[in-house]
Amino acid sequence: MTDLVPVLSATWGAEQSWSLDTYTEAGGYAPLKKALGMEPGDLIQAVKDSGLRGRGGAGFPTGMKWGFLPPDDGGPRYLVVNADESEPGTCKDIPTMMSAPHALIEGVIITSYAIGCNHAFIYLRGEVVHVYRRLLQAVREAYEAGHLGKDIHGSGFDLDVTVHAGAGAYICGEETALLDSLEGRRGQPRLKPPFPAVAGLYARPTVVNNVESVASVPAIVDKGVEWFTAMGTERSKGMGLFSLSGHVTRPGQYEAPLGITLRELLELAGGIREGHELKFWTPGGSSTPIFTQDHLDTPLDYESVGAAGSMLGTRALQLFDDTTCVVRAVTRWTEFYKHESCGKCTPCREGTYWLTQILKRIEAGRGTEADIQQLLDTCDSIAGRSFCALGDGATSSIISSVKLFREEYEAHVEQGGCPFDHSASALFDYSDTPATEEAHA
Amino acid sequence: MTYDETTLAQLAEDAAAIIARYPVKRSALLPMLHLVQSVDGFVSPDGIQFCAEQLELTAAEVSAVATFYTQYKRRPNGEYQVGVCTNTLCAVMGGDRIWDELSEHVGVGHDETTEDGQITLERLECNAACDYAPVMMVNWEFFDNQTPESAKQVVDDLRAGKDVAPTRGPAKVCSFKQVSRVLAGFEDGRADEDQGAGAPTLAGLAAAKEQGWKEAAK
Ligand SMILES: Cc1cc2nc3c(=O)[nH]c(=O)nc-3n(C[C@H](O)[C@H](O)[C@H](O)COP(=O)(O)O)c2cc1C
Ligand code: SF4
Ligand code: FES
Numbered sequence: 132m133t134d135l136v137p138v139l140s141a142t143w144g145a146e147q148s149w150s151l152d153t154y155t156e157a158g159g160y161a162p163l164k165k166a167l168g169m170e171p172g173d174l175i176q177a178v179k180d181s182g183l184r185g186r187g188g189a190g191f192p193t194g195m196k197w198g199f200l201p202p203d204d205g206g207p208r209y210l211v212v213n214a215d216e217s218e219p220g221t222c223k224d225i226p227t228m229m230s231a232p233h234a235l236i237e238g239v240i241i242t243s244y245a246i247g248c249n250h251a252f253i254y255l256r257g258e259v260v261h262v263y264r265r266l267l268q269a270v271r272e273a274y275e276a277g278h279l280g281k282d283i284h285g286s287g288f289d290l291d292v293t294v295h296a297g298a299g300a301y302i303c304g305e306e307t308a309l310l311d312s313l314e315g316r317r318g319q320p321r322l323k324p325p326f327p328a329v330a331g332l333y334a335r336p337t338v339v340n341n342v343e344s345v346a347s348v349p350a351i352v353d354k355g356v357e358w359f360t361a362m363g364t365e366r367s368k369g370m371g372l373f374s375l376s377g378h379v380t381r382p383g384q385y386e387a388p389l390g391i392t393l394r395e396l397l398e399l400a401g402g403i404r405e406g407h408e409l410k411f412w413t414p415g416g417s418s419t420p421i422f423t424q425d426h427l428d429t430p431l432d433y434e435s436v437g438a439a440g441s442m443l444g445t446r447a448l449q450l451f452d453d454t455t456c457v458v459r460a461v462t463r464w465t466e467f468y469k470h471e472s473c474g475k476c477t478p479c480r481e482g483t484y485w486l487t488q489i490l491k492r493i494e495a496g497r498g499t500e501a502d503i504q505q506l507l508d509t510c511d512s513i514a515g516r517s518f519c520a521l522g523d524g525a526t527s528s529i530i531s532s533v534k535l536f537r538e539e540y541e542a543h544v545e546q547g548g549c550p551f552d553h554s555a556s557a558l559f560d561y562s563d564t565p566a567t568e569e570a571h572a
Numbered sequence: 573m574t575y576d577e578t579t580l581a582q583l584a585e586d587a588a589a590i591i592a593r594y595p596v597k598r599s600a601l602l603p604m605l606h607l608v609q610s611v612d613g614f615v616s617p618d619g620i621q622f623c624a625e626q627l628e629l630t631a632a633e634v635s636a637v638a639t640f641y642t643q644y645k646r647r648p649n650g651e652y653q654v655g656v657c658t659n660t661l662c663a664v665m666g667g668d669r670i671w672d673e674l675s676e677h678v679g680v681g682h683d684e685t686t687e688d689g690q691i692t693l694e695r696l697e698c699n700a701a702c703d704y705a706p707v708m709m710v711n712w713e714f715f716d717n718q719t720p721e722s723a724k725q726v727v728d729d730l731r732a733g734k735d736v737a738p739t740r741g742p743a744k745v746c747s748f749k750q751v752s753r754v755l756a757g758f759e760d761g762r763a764d765e766d767q768g769a770g771a772p773t774l775a776g777l778a779a780a781k782e783q784g785w786k787e788a789a790k
Contacts, residue, residue, distance in 0.1 A: 383775025
């Protein structure tokens with residue numbers, strides 16, 4: 132049995148866990164002092180050596196990303212923290228910032244020092260006002276304690292941090308759309324190259340990192356590269372937050388070494404809800420191909436999940452039991468992508484529209500056998516042909532679910548409706564016939 | 573613009589504070605649109621004009637940005653924005669049923685406001701609280717683990733003028749305008765208010781303790 136390793140989550144249960152005092156008493160901001168005594172280049176090397184990979188979904192090595200910034204030309208360079216957390220199923224950065232915002236702030240300061248940034252931004256999705264309060268307060272406390280501002284702790288290093296609230300748009304989590312949004316524009320992805328490392332915010336060299344990636348940095352500085360690399364698997368080092376949601380006895384945040392399995396996590400979380408069995412799950416949010424019981428022992432690291440045909444993504448483990456209609460689940464995710472498509476490119480804008488039409492038809496029992504093939508063909512014209520990864524993500528659950536549960540699509544066609552009782556999936560009792568389902572059409 | 577002198581002076585002062593946070597003026601636009609909503613309760617034509625003047629943009633440029641984001645409202649919003657998450661995970665766990673019952677109870681549909689101007693209903697996408705499904709948000713505060721009954725009770729209490737506390741967040745839900753001001757980046761002194769972290773947030777810690785992990789190990 133793999134042991135959980137609370138690092139980021141270690142203080143979440145403490146009294147006033149979000150305050151500077153609590154964080155400092157638990158050893159917080161000591162890593163900052165240590166980092167300020169190091170050469171920036173050595174910090175970058177340490178993060179490279181740790182093997183830390185981006186926790187925002189793609190898993191790009193963090194130290195390498197920092198190292199891509201061009202040499203200092205005297206002009207500004209920026210760190211932008213991606214706190215947009217909107218990938219369906221993903222719910223780890225919000226509790227991190229709500230319960231321990233200073234872990235992120237300290238990570239921001241160390242990262243900024245390492246990459247030579249004097250003004251960092253945290254782009255928070257706008258729909259979580261209490262998290263914004265906590266971040267605004269944490270930044271103010273950090274200024275008052277001398278962790279931010281001019282000549283931080285006599286190091287000669289200056290840093291300002293601006294916490295910025297977005298306004299509701301999933302696509303703003305895509306790093307270049309995020310930069311456009313932060314510049315006060317519609318959040319639409321930019322053509323790459325140039326990559327943000329070369330021309331990011333205000334066309335200046337920029338590092339965009341996820342909340343959890345940045346918040347992991349102080350612990351690496353504090354406890355060392357070897358401590359970090361002792362956790363995880365061959366090429367997926369360290370710990371990560373695994374977010375269990377859905378039909379599980381104790382849903383929530385489980386911080387564990389990468390490579391833990393769902394079987395182990397389920398044991399810790401009390402198993403699938405009583406009287407039921409796991410049917411399908413997402414390993415890393417709704418943009419990752421779904422898994423079934425066959426994947427209970429797949430190590431949840433980047434390589435193993437990839438080899439099994441999905442992606443580790445954001446470790447958002449959405450669990451659905453045997454009461455759940457897979458067609459219903461996939462249709463709803465697809466409606467999400469249609470709603471959130473920024474409209475910039477045709478395959479995604481038009482494709483997600485058609486996918487939604489077909490899926491709704493099938494779900495409502497008005498589909499045909501040919502519709503199922505049409506779904507796959509439409510996915511073919513989106514995946515790999517879209518301007519950004521949202522388009523690819525929109526096809527993941529469709530392609531994987533048709534492969535794994537084709538007979539369930541066919542059952543909708545043959546029976547002229549959904550064979551499932553939706554009330555059986557709900558976490559509370561209700562007995563009415565699902566007459567109002569049409570309201571979603 | 574039809575803002576009176578005091579309102580305009582306050583807006584200008586706040587706008588200056590927002591603009592000062594960024595190296596390039598235009599970055600102030602999103603928070604300034606939240607600021608406009610804190611005064612008008614939606615992105616009003618006056619507000620658009622104000623942002624345009626402050627940031628040296630055209631009104632069309634400001635509108636094009638405002639319409640891209642779902643949190644900016646084109647019509648006067650209710651005092652309370654009530655959103656039910658109907659993305660897959662919450663929907664399956666009961667969010668669909670909550671939405672149906674709540675919408676019927678209140679008598680308005682998606683993006684509609686009750687006649688008394690109190691409640692604007694909305695179907696939400698995932699709000700990053702899936703471990704607390706089914707989830708409802710009121711003025712962007714968390715109402716976790718909802719049922720149709722609990723959701724209706726919250727709305728009834730709000731309409732009756734009672735103070736209502738979220739399940740995670742501050743001591744009470746503030747008005748749409750007050751919350752919009754926070755989203756513009758102005759603290760309201762409520763950051764230390766708390767309803768507890770919630771069992772799912774602490775689930776991993778509890779399991780770790782059972783495995784023998786000690787808090788001091790940090
Ligand atoms: C549609 C879309 C949405 C995304 N949403 C997020 C998000 O909410 N948070 C995040 O950190 N990364 C998100 N990403 C990934 C970012 O583009 C980027 O890879 C990440 O912020 C880099 O940080 P990391 O290397 O630390 O993971 C998204 C990507 C896409 C295509
Ligand atoms: S793939 Fe979709 S979200 Fe991405 S740029 Fe194209 S239309 Fe926009
Ligand atoms: S699906 Fe409802 S909060 Fe994530």
